[in-house]
Amino acid sequence: MANVTVIGAQWGDEGKGKLVDWLSNRADVVVRYQGGHNAGHTLVVGDQTYKLSLLPSGVVQGKLSVIGNGVVVDPWHLMSEIETLRGQGIAITPELLVVADNACLILPIHRDLDQAREKAAINKIGTTGRGIGPAYEDKVGRRAIRVADLADREALEAKIDRLLAHHTPLRRGLGLPEVDAAALLADLLAMAPRVLEYARPAWLLLDQQIKAGRRVLFEGAQGALLDVDHGTYPYVTSSNTVAGQAAAGSGLGPKGPGYVLGIVKAYTTRVGEGPFPTELFDDVGRHLGEVGREVGTVTGRSRRCGWFDAALVRQSVALNGIAGIALTKLDVLDGLPTLKICTGYTLDGAAIGYLPAGLRAQAALAPVYEEMEGWTQTTQGARSWKDLPANAVKYVRRIEELIGAPAALVSTSPQRDDTILMRDPFHD
Numbered sequence: 001m002a003n004v005t006v007i008g009a010q011w012g013d014e015g016k017g018k019l020v021d022w023l024s025n026r027a028d029v030v031v032r033y034q035g036g037h038n039a040g041h042t043l044v045v046g047d048q049t050y051k052l053s054l055l056p057s058g059v060v061q062g063k064l065s066v067i068g069n070g071v072v073v074d075p076w077h078l079m080s081e082i083e084t085l086r087g088q089g090i091a092i093t094p095e096l097l098v099v100a101d102n103a104c105l106i107l108p109i110h111r112d113l114d115q116a117r118e119k120a121a122i123n124k125i126g127t128t129g130r131g132i133g134p135a136y137e138d139k140v141g142r143r144a145i146r147v148a149d150l151a152d153r154e155a156l157e158a159k160i161d162r163l164l165a166h167h168t169p170l171r172r173g174l175g176l177p178e179v180d181a182a183a184l185l186a187d188l189l190a191m192a193p194r195v196l197e198y199a200r201p202a203w204l205l206l207d208q209q210i211k212a213g214r215r216v217l218f219e220g221a222q223g224a225l226l227d228v229d230h231g232t233y234p235y236v237t238s239s240n241t242v243a244g245q246a247a248a249g250s251g252l253g254p255k256g257p258g259y260v261l262g263i264v265k266a267y268t269t270r271v272g273e274g275p276f277p278t279e280l281f282d283d284v285g286r287h288l289g290e291v292g293r294e295v296g297t298v299t300g301r302s303r304r305c306g307w308f309d310a311a312l313v314r315q316s317v318a319l320n321g322i323a324g325i326a327l328t329k330l331d332v333l334d335g336l337p338t339l340k341i342c343t344g345y346t347l348d349g350a351a352i353g354y355l356p357a358g359l360r361a362q363a364a365l366a367p368v369y370e371e372m373e374g375w376t377q378t379t380q381g382a383r384s385w386k387d388l389p390a391n392a393v394k395y396v397r398r399i400e401e402l403i404g405a406p407a408a409l410v411s412t413s414p415q416r417d418d419t420i421l422m423r424d425p426f427h428d
């Protein structure tokens with residue numbers, strides 16, 4: 001299979017950054033197709049740590065990297081991330097980085113709105129506060145400013161007026177100060193040349209790359225259960241995070257995404273509000289958070305932690321068409337005497353094998369667990385299947401059985417090479 005799509009199969013933070021970095025080595029092009037700088041991808045290469053929120057992870061390996069039309073782009077953040085990476089010795093040039101000219105922009109007014117709504121606790125979601133939701137609202141509301149508009153002063157002026165006609169009453173309602181249209185225009189015009197350097201029709205470039213036989217890696221952000229349609233709505237992000245979006249968010253047809261690799265953490269975490277059936281409030285939950293260093297890359301918030309939920313991932317396998325999984329952070333379970341896996345739920349006393357759509361039903365689910373014996377040896381840094389303790393192998397095998405997808409990779413530390421490869425997604 002020529003292309004691979006990497007998606008988070010839970011609520012995000014599954015360790016996609018490392019796997020995407022690892023797979024970038026085997027790819028020619030790396031594409032982001034949804035979300036914005038709400039993502040937090042940490043890449044550890046030797047003694048260097050790179051923190052990316054918006055740029056495709058391929059930039060670290062010097063691969064052609066594309067920010068597709070499905071991404072919402074904060075131009076100021078884009079520039080600061082490019083500068084930070086340059087400071088770490090990573091060269092980023094318009095030959096290496098392409099931003100879709102039809103991607104929509106995140107503006108300061110979006111961040112204001114996001115943060116004001118969270119503060120006012122109207123429908124509090126626990127967002128990253130970076131303006132993602134309001135930017136997508138303007139996109140589907142057909143009033144967003146797109147990258148290409150930066151090259152057209154007249155269009156930009158008209159679009160700012162249209163945008164402010166919508167935002168001004170919203171801002172008044174939330175007690176936010178009026179926006180100065182002329183200042184916003186001046187800021188955008190000042191920024192424009194720096195962004196336009198990278199702007200191109202990304203769909204055309206990708207079409208050419210694929211016709212030339214290049215291998216494309218699609219890098220998902222967030223996780224399938226944060227998908228605006230399929231996730232725990234309304235406690236979700238504002239984009240489609242499922243693998244199907246790799247096609248629409250980059251401008252390729254449905255064959256584009258290729259092999260879908262679901263990144264699955266060996267336990268479960270989530271940040272922000274919303275239902276979480278296997279959440280733990282005890283010492284085991286604290287242990288997972290501490291050993292797994294479960295703190296958000298973007299917001300610094302502690303993540304909520306719980307047992308592995310096989311019902312949730314089984315649903316994700318179906319929603320994304322996952323062909324294989326990469327299991328991450330198995331080493332965080334090292335030393336726990338007993339492990340629990342959620343195999344399904346009960347709802348009002350009846351068995352149910354999936355996460356229902358209703359909020360009340362989601363909150364009322366009681367997990368059904370099976371127990372497994374843990375292992376005392378360390379799995380950290382294992383690079384071959386035979387380096388794993390027998391009970392760790394049993395744990396992985398049971399997960400495969402319950403979710404209905406094989407493990408293609410197991411990641412055993414944040415380091416790039418601490419990875420056990422069972423199947424190469426690019427050759428499966």
Ligand code: IMP
Binds near residue numbers: 039235271
């Ligand atoms: P937003 O994407 O900032 O609108 O936040 C909506 C929800 O998605 C919140 O619960 C966030 O915590 C969550 N979220 C957004 N990005 C990420 C991520 O990269 N990892 C995990 N959760 C995320």
